[in-house]
Structures are given as C-alpha cells and as structure tokens.
Amino acid sequence: MSQTATLEVNGNKYEFPIIKGSEQELAIDIKALRGATGGVTTIDPGYKNTGSCQSAITFLNGEEGILRYRGYSIEDLAEKADFLEVAYALIFGDLPTKEQLEKFNNDIKAEAHVDEDVKRILDGFPKSAHPMGVLSSLTSALIAFNPSSVNVDSEEDMYQAIVKIMAKFPVLTAWAHRKRMGMPLDYGDDSLGYVENFLKMMFKKPNQEYKKNDIIINAIDKLLILHADHEQNCSTSTVRIVGSSHAGLFASISAGISALWGPLHGGANQAVIEMLEAIKEDGGDTKKYMGKAKDKADPFRLMGFGHRVYKNFDPRAKIIKVAADEVLGDLGIVDPVLDIAKGLEQEALLDQYFVDRKLYPNVDFYSGIIYRALGIPTEMFTPMFALGRLPGWIAQWREMRLRKEPIGRPRQIYIGETFREFKNLNDR
Numbered sequence: 001m002s003q004t005a006t007l008e009v010n011g012n013k014y015e016f017p018i019i020k021g022s023e024q025e026l027a028i029d030i031k032a033l034r035g036a037t038g039g040v041t042t043i044d045p046g047y048k049n050t051g052s053c054q055s056a057i058t059f060l061n062g063e064e065g066i067l068r069y070r071g072y073s074i075e076d077l078a079e080k081a082d083f084l085e086v087a088y089a090l091i092f093g094d095l096p097t098k099e100q101l102e103k104f105n106n107d108i109k110a111e112a113h114v115d116e117d118v119k120r121i122l123d124g125f126p127k128s129a130h131p132m133g134v135l136s137s138l139t140s141a142l143i144a145f146n147p148s149s150v151n152v153d154s155e156e157d158m159y160q161a162i163v164k165i166m167a168k169f170p171v172l173t174a175w176a177h178r179k180r181m182g183m184p185l186d187y188g189d190d191s192l193g194y195v196e197n198f199l200k201m202m203f204k205k206p207n208q209e210y211k212k213n214d215i216i217i218n219a220i221d222k223l224l225i226l227h228a229d230h231e232q233n234c235s236t237s238t239v240r241i242v243g244s245s246h247a248g249l250f251a252s253i254s255a256g257i258s259a260l261w262g263p264l265h266g267g268a269n270q271a272v273i274e275m276l277e278a279i280k281e282d283g284g285d286t287k288k289y290m291g292k293a294k295d296k297a298d299p300f301r302l303m304g305f306g307h308r309v310y311k312n313f314d315p316r317a318k319i320i321k322v323a324a325d326e327v328l329g330d331l332g333i334v335d336p337v338l339d340i341a342k343g344l345e346q347e348a349l350l351d352q353y354f355v356d357r358k359l360y361p362n363v364d365f366y367s368g369i370i371y372r373a374l375g376i377p378t379e380m381f382t383p384m385f386a387l388g389r390l391p392g393w394i395a396q397w398r399e400m401r402l403r404k405e406p407i408g409r410p411r412q413i414y415i416g417e418t419f420r421e422f423k424n425l426n427d428r
C-alpha cells in the first residue's frame with residue numbers, strides 16, 4: 001500500500017505522507033500543503049473529512065458501531081466497571097489497580113467541597129436559568145478560587161487539577177439543580193461512593209433521611225460510563241481548541257459545557273423527550289412526525305436520530321435501550337413515551353429516507369427516558385451528559401497539552417469584497 005498520496009494542482013504534482021493508526025485508519029498528512037503549493041489549503045465545513053489530531057484515548061468505528069475507551073469495549077466497561085474506574089482509564093491510560101483507584105477516590109473526596117463564595121454567584125441566577133448556563137459559569141468561576149494554572153510539566157500539579165474538577169463538578173451540577181428546585185444546597189457525604197454522593201446532593205430533602213436506591217445508583221453509573229468520551233465530538237474539540245491556547249483546564253471545560261448544550265449535540269437528550277411528549281400530546285401520531293423529519297421545508301428533525309460518525313447503530317443506544325426496559329421494570333414505572341420511542345425506531349429503520357441516510361438512534365434517543373424514570377428533570381438531562389463527559393474532556397485536554405499540540409487556528413477561503421476605496425460619510 002502506498003505510503004504517500006499524490007495531489008495535482010495547476011499541473012504540479014505534490015506528494016504527502018499517509019499515516020496509519022493502530023486500527024489501520026489512514027489519513028493524508030497535509031501539514032506541508034500550504035507551503036509546498038504556494039498557498040493552497042483545503043476546506044471541509046464541519047470537519048466531516050478532517051482529523052484534528054492523533055489520539056490514544058477512544059476508538060470509534062462508525063460503520064461497524066464499535067466504541068472502545070483505551071482499547072476496552074464499551075459493552076465490557078458498561079457491564080463490568082464503575083464510573084470512577086472508567087474515568088481513571090480515560091485520563092491516565094489504563095484501568096486502575098485497587099490501590100490507584102482507592103487513592104483517586106480518596107483524593108477526589110478530599111477536594112469535594114466548593115468555596116462558600118460560589119453560592120453568592122449561584123444566588124445571582126434566576127431560578128429559571130437553564131442549568132447548563134449555570135454550570136458553565138460556575139465551572140469558569142472555579143478558576144477564581146483555584147487561580148494557579150495547571151503546570152502541565154508537573155504530573156502532581158496536573159493530578160491535583162484533575163481531582164479538583166472531578167470532585168467539584170458533581171457538587172456544582174447538583175447545586176444547579178437544587179437552585180432551580182428552590183432547595184437548600186447539600187454538601188454531600190464523603191462516606192458515600194461518587195455516584196451515590198452525587199444523587200444524595202441532588203435529591204436529599206433537608207427534612208428527610210437520604211435513602212439509597214441501588215437500582216438508580218447502578219443505572220446512573222452506567223449512563224455516566226456510556227457518556228464518558230467520544231473522540232473528537234463538538235464539545236471535546238472545543239475543549240481541545242480552547243486548551244490549545246494554553247487556557248486553563250477549568251476554562252476549557254467551561255467552554256466544552258457551552259458547546260455540549262446545543263440541541264444538535266448534548267442538548268438532544270432534552271430535545272428527544274420534548275419531541276416524544278409532543279408526539280404523545282398529538283395522539284401518538286408518529287407517522288406525522290416522521291413526515292416532518294423528512295420534509296426539507298420543515299426544520300423539524302427526529303431528535304436522537306443520526307450521527308456524524310455512526311452510520312450503524314450507536315452501540316451506546318443499544319445498551320441504553322436495554323437498560324431503559326430493565327430500570328423502568330425494576331422501578332415498576334410504565335412510561336408511554338418509551339413505547340412511542342420504540343415505535344419511532346421501528347418505523348425509521350424501515351423508512352427509505354432514514355435507511356438511505358444511515359440514520360439510527362444515537363446515545364440521546366433513550367437516555368432521557370431513563371433519566372426521567374430516575375426522577376431527573378428534563379432540564380438536567382444535558383448536565384448529566386456533561387457529568388459523564390467530564391473525564392473524557394479532561395483526558396483529551398491532558399493528551400493535547402502533554403503532546404504539546406500547536407494552537408488551533410484553521411484557515412479559510414475569503415469570499416467577501418475585494419479592495420475598495422474608503423468613502424466619507426457624506427459620500428455614502
């Protein structure tokens with residue numbers, strides 16, 4: 001197989017190296033393109049065909065529906081690991097030993113407090129503020145309380161910043177929820193596990209004992225694992241490009257939260273439930289909504305369907321769909337929108353429009369149904385996605401900085417006005 005690609009521009013031929021990844025993926029390395037061709041660049045809106053980096057963290061095969069974190073299959077991790085183990089593997093490169101996991105857990109517990117002054121910032125938000133906006137702001141505000149930027153050349157400094165954000169993010173997420181609910185903030189309990197403590201901070205009523213529910217703890221732990229990383233998605237690319245200017249870890253993650261909020265990305269889990277509710281209100285007429293999704297004149301899209309990379313079933317959607325049946329069954333909940341979702345999926349899988357475009361359910365299609373069954377309000381679905389994606393963002397930021405990647409600064413093709421003389425105000 002040729003190790004180079006040949007490009008011909010204006011009658012001149014140029015050769016560029018082809019690089020091959022550990023899973024035999026090929027990419028044309030065009031680092032030298034502009035210099036070699038006297039200014040010719042490439043253009044690829046949405047970067048559908050363009051790799052931004054080489055990474056050792058997560059592998060996706062969209063055609064076959066494969067997802068692996070650090071070489072471990074998502075199916076194995078979701079079934080056999082817990083969220084902190086997976087977070088450790090994503091960030092530091094492999095599953096932790098018992099000692100490493102215990103230290104990671106204890107170091108996170110030691111940092112699981114948030115400066116009381118952060119409450120004053122939280123108080124400034126109206127109850128109606130969307131928790132993703134609150135979370136992005138509070139995460140950015142953490143910089144003010146932890147001003148020293150991460151010295152990436154110091155393993156210890158990097159580790160301390162990582163455990164800080166892993167510890168404080170669940171507190172901020174729970175506080176954003178309690179603010180909306182008009183509930184007093186809860187400080188957690190470091191005798192509890194990571195996920196159990198988060199759920200206590202979210203739901204414990206001030207006048208009641210906190211009662212743990214293993215079904216809910218296990219379901220949330222699995223959902224966080226399934227959301228933990230997904231290579232160079234929109235929000236992760238945001239974290240990497242903000243971090244490439246050597247902005248700090250907390251600032252980069254704050255930017256990632258804002259990118260995830262969009263309904264085409266992490267905001268889709270909230271949009272799916274709103275769509276399913278609308279269909280239910282509309283008498284369950286899924287055919288009408290399938291028609292809207294296919295009508296180019298209608299901006300409506302079937303939320304939770306389609307994916308930039310997966311042109312087969314999103315493996316996470318398969319796992320979440322099974323978990324939805326299990327969790328609702330275990331909790332004795334009958335949610336009509338689950339049946340509507342399954343009906344939509346069946347129709348779409350047989351519909352030529354969706355088949356031709358390889359549109360399958362993605363991670364967001366069923367996740368909201370479980371969150372809702374677990375008592376999580378719709379506006380908190382995307383913050384839950386962010387809580388799961390946090391270790392992935394950290395891992396990708398750390399890899400980008402340790403590999404000393406250059407500042408991200410894409411080129412463009414200018415299509416505006418060519419030179420024109422200035423006109424004085426009276427002459428315009």
Ligand code: SDX
Pocket residue numbers: 046229230232233234263264265266268293294300301302303304305306307308309357359362363364
């Ligand atoms: C996530 O990147 C990641 O890995 C993201 C993520 C992660 O873990 O980080 O997996 C999480 O963001 C999942 C995606 C959640 N978003 C949604 O569910 C929103 C609905 N889906 C779409 O908007 C869309 O499918 C995207 C945004 C997910 C992907 O869009 P692309 O890759 O840019 O594809 P496209 O918009 O060019 O669509 C190709 C065709 C178009 O039709 P034609 O112009 O070819 O006729 O498919 C159509 C689109 O109109 N299409 C849809 C559709 N998704 C694509 N038509 C109806 N309903 C849809 N959902």
